[in-house]
Amino acid sequence: MRFVIGHQSDRGLVRETNEDAFFVSDRCLAVADGMGGHRAGEVASKMAMDVLDALESMPSTDSGWRDLVVQINRTVLDAARLDRRYRGMGTTLTLAALVDVELVVVHVGDSRAYVASGGRIKQLTEDHSLVQTLVSAGTITEEEAMRHHSRNVITSAIGVEGDLRIDVVRTKVRPSDVVVVCTDGLSSLVTRKEILAMITEATRSAAPDDCPQVVADMLVSKALERGGYDNVTAIVGRVEP
Structure with missing residues (x-):
């Protein structure tokens, strides 16, 4: 299978x-949300994507995917040590890859991956963030999390010293399923239901390709409309045979 892609x-x-x-x-969608002053976040996120771009083939096992993330983490950390301008830089990383009939999602930080299938949408990632910890504990709701004053505090990121939490999730997908990978600049302003509604609307009104x-254009426009x-x-990737 492969993706038809919009971004x-x-x-x-x-x-x-x-x-x-x-x-x-055609088989991988990935985003990285950089952090750090003096454009260092921009450097970190690009480094992460450059490692993916240089891959000759994608890993096939969960341990292979984790090893890839460890490699990306080491690349960013080494660059920060060599150049003081980049000290403290980091980035999230969320990717969704088609491997045979499965979608493999690899995740660090608070960017997100969703899959829409059969009129329903499912979030495939769990935010590595303070507010997600509060949501999981039942202290606040998902709606409250979107407005919480600590919503930007993440608990795991590429390039940050210490334990690195790497989530690898697998799920079956089929042709016509739609995968969305996004940064928190979108997910903090646009809900899951709204993402599904836009996918449904576009599926009805636009040609499949x-x-x-x-x-993708609708989603970003909505986030900008709400303050950006x-x-x-x-x-956005539509799964094709």
């Missing part, structure tokens, strides 16, 4: 630069 990225209405980066191929780009407080990136 859109915008620096938003507040930030001076876009520290998001993304990588796409145009649908992913239409959805952060960089916002949406990668």
